[in-house]
């Protein structure tokens with residue numbers, strides 16, 4: 001398999017996180033067709049028929065699995081990569097912050 005470029009991996013990762021090509025395009029300030037073209041290249045490189053198939057294959061290949069999601073670290077990793085955190089990480093971050101606040105309150109008491 002030819003390795004995915006950073007941009008291709010980003011499209012795949014964000015698609016796996018539930019974002020549409022249109023949302024990704026809007027966020028990056030590019031035309032939707034540009035993201036679609038990148039998506040098509042991802043399918044071709046992975047030998048996938050659909051984007052869902054591509055996500056599955058990428059997961060199996062360890063392309064997506066190396067990433068951490070659903071907690072504070074995952075949330076920060078999204079921010080570091082300049083992405084909108086996925087729903088899982090947003091929920092994890094919310095939980096983390098609530099915990100922090102509880103701890104602060106406990107310290108104050």
Ligand SMILES: [Zn+2]
Nearest residue numbers: 069074086089
């Ligand atoms: Zn995430």
